[in-house]
Amino acid sequence: MGRWSRSSRAGRSCAGSRTREGLGLEDFYxxxxxxxxxxxxxxxxxxxxxxxxxxxxxxxxxxxG
Known part of the structure; x- marks a missing residue:
């Protein structure tokens, strides 16, 4: 079972993260x-x-997924 599946089953509907501009991490996420x-x-x-x-x-x- 994936990390997202466990979080979803725990009642969470959204997982958030933060990054800074200029590293190209927006595409990674x-x-x-x-x-x-x-x-x-x-x-x-x-x-x-x-x-x-x-x-x-x-x-x-x-x-x-």
Whole structure:
């Protein structure tokens, strides 16, 4: 039984994650079916003048395999 199946059986309908812009991780999280549900522009300051968006991703456990 997969991790998503156990979470779904526990009554959860959504699994969330966060990533930062600029690493290409949005595509990594989209492959298993996650979608972008929010974005905080400039939320992460990595260095002076290097502000990145924080991206909120979610996976609908009712449809995940």
């Amino acid at each position: 989209r492959r298993p079916g996650r979608t972008e549900v929010g974005r905080w522009p400039g939320a992460l300051r990595l260095a002076p003048g290097d502000d990145r968006d924080e991206i909120l991703m979610a996976l609908d456990l009712r449809t995940a």
